[in-house]
Amino acid sequence: MHRLLLAAAAAFLVLSSTPCELRAQPVDQEPALSLHDRARTKFQELHRRMQALQTSKQSSEPEQSQLLQAGNRLIQERRIHERMESARQMIENGDYDRALESMGKVGDDLSALLALLLNRDLELDKLMERIEQLEKFRDRVGDLLDQQRAEKVDAAKSEALLEQLERIERARENVGRLIESQKKLKGDAGNAGMEAKPSEAKSMASREADLEAKAKELGEQLAEIESRANPPKPGESESADSNAPGGSGGEPGQGQKSIQGASQSMQDAKNDLLDNQPERSLDDMDKALEALDATKRELDRLAEDARRKLEQLPFDQQHRKQEQTRIDTDRLAQDMENAEQGEGEEPGQPTPGRENVQQAVPKQKSAAGQLREQKPAKAKQDQQDAGDDLERAKQQLEDALAQLRQQLEDEVLRALEERFGEMLARQKEISARTKAIDEVRRTSLTAADVIPAQVRNTCTELGNGEGELAGEASDALKLLEEDARSAAFPLIVEELRDDLQRASDRLARHECAATTQMIQAEIEATLNDLLNALRKTIEQRAGGT
Incomplete structure (x- = not known):
């Protein structure tokens, strides 16, 4: 087949050079006739070999035989041999204009024949172009997926910081109520003097026990708050010591230490009241109040730290990033759709993953809107859904590429x-x-x-x-x-x-x-x-x- 292609190309090139001789209109017709005869000879040899190969390949390579049959049919239907002979007669008669027109049409026919014989090479080229096209789409989807995942991580961080601030605020309110209750109980114990009525002492001891229980509950809240404020670093043991405020691992943070101190002082005050020694309980209550104040200060510090981290992830910036990702995704979806239109008369092919890419766009738009309204939890879910769509699109492209390869x-x-x-x-x-x-x-x-x-x-x-x-x-x-x-x-x-x-x-x-x-x-x-x-x-x- 490749030798046939060379022969077809040679015949076309020789024939193409003949009109140049004619346009010069030489007195001697020999150069033009010589070139034309060379083209005819090459074409006749080409046709003869095409006919022989069509028969020989009929059983061994039926696809090639059919391709050659189509080429032979084109030669017959367009009467290329007869028209080349007719053009030769026109040159001999000096009818150069008509000869030029005739040979131009024959040249078009030879171009069509060459394209037909190049069918396999063209198919290979198209296949490689298709692979290159889908690889570019896959890479763009992969880039968008990376962006979407990064934006989801930022939204998740913002969500966690907002939740942390809510936990801290609830803990601060609980500390405030404990302080007020402890102050009131201290006042009652002070009014009782050296010794209170047994029933009154028992009632105050019960109230102190209730405050102690609430302090222990608050200690559990602080343990969660401080562990989230300083999570273990990658590769760091969960039980690693950390003396830093709010540290994670086995060592409690400053907030936990202070609330544990308050709880212990409350227990001591309770025991004093059970012994009906309200005046002695006052010192332990003062210690409990000092520890509660320290707990409140630590919560204020943790709240400030969370707000500072939240400021490093401004929602307007997250909104802009998500909106840009939406624009890029929409542009990719449009490019993938345009690729399905084909070129010229060539029909297009469906682009794998296009629908999933399109489905990601409205979810990204919703996520951008939620971020603008500072609702990272809802944005995160939309981002997850959009990421899932992009992941499916990438997988479809990978599957299609594997088949094409x-x-x-x-x-x-x-x-x-x-x-x-x-x-x-x-x-x-x-x-x-x-x-x-x-x-x-x-x-x-x-x-x-x-x-x-x-x-x-x-x-x-x-x-x-x-x-x-x-x-x-x-x-x-x-x-x-x-x-x-x-x-x-x-x-x-x-x-x-x-x-x-x-x-x-x-x-x-x-x-x-x-x-x-x-x-x-x-x-x-x-x-x-x-x-x-x-x-x-x-x-x-x-x-x-």
Whole structure:
């Protein structure tokens, strides 16, 4: 097939150069006729080979046979042979304008034929373009997903800080009530003097016990507040000591220490009252009040720390970031939709993940609105939902890319099989002609060992043919770059290319004897080995092994 493509391209190029001769309107018609005849000859050879290949490939490669059949039908329906002959008559008659018009139409037909024969290469190009397109979409989705996750983390931090401030405020209110109750009880104990009525002392002891219980409850609240104020760092043990205020781990923070001190003083005051010694309980109550004041100051410090951290995550900034992510996501959704429209007459294809990307946009808009209203908890849920949509879109793109890469690998292997099959057929022809011209050389050498012109010209032609095959091998190497699973093939093809170039160089020096023929035999053996390996690989992949 690749040789056919070269022949079609050559016929088109030669024909394209003929109008230039006509536009110059030379007195001598020979240059224009000569170029036109060259184009006709090349095209006739092309058509003959297309017809032969259509038949030979009918059973072994039905797809290629159908492609050739379509090309032969195009030649027949557009009457290219007849129109080229008609254009020749016009040139002979000096009717250059009509000849130009006719050859322009024939040139268009040859372009259509070339495009038809290039079908496989075009399909490979389209496949690689599709993979590149989806990879870019996947990367953009991945970037948006990273942004969305980061914005959700900020919203979660803001939510946690607001909740922390609410916990601190409740604790401060509880401390305030404890202080007021302790002051009132202290006043009653002071009024009781050295000794109170037993019933009155018992009542005050019960009230102090109630305050002690509430202080212990407050201690549990402070434990949660201080642990959230200073969570363990990554890699840090949960039980690590921390003497810093509000520290986490086994060591209680300053707030817990002060409320524990208040609770202990309340217990001592309760015991004094149970012993009916209200005056002695006053000192313990003073200690409890001092500890409660210290607890209140620590809560004030923790509240200020939480507010400072919250200021580092301003909601207007979070809103702007989320809104920008929404805009970027909407733009991506539009680009993915536009990609489905196709180009020109080419139909588009559905873009995997587009619907999920579109579904993320309104959720991002809602999240931005919630952040503007300083409602991070609701924003966080919208952000989670949007992130889930983007995650699904990314996965759909990954799945589609995996299928396309599998398809590309299969197409590359089939293209390589076709290319090497054609190269082997051409190499056998060159090898046979090399052997034949070597016979001519050996029987035609003059006494002065001068190589005859026929031998030199044929060797040059055959050397050019080997050079073309070396170029084909280089093209095959480029194809192999698209198939990472064919790791063993590139080394073999590189050796094949080098052998072809060696054969080309030797023939260019008019060396067609045994050494050159041995290299050509190695080339044929390598091509056979490549074809067998490729066919085995194709069969294994088709069987899922």
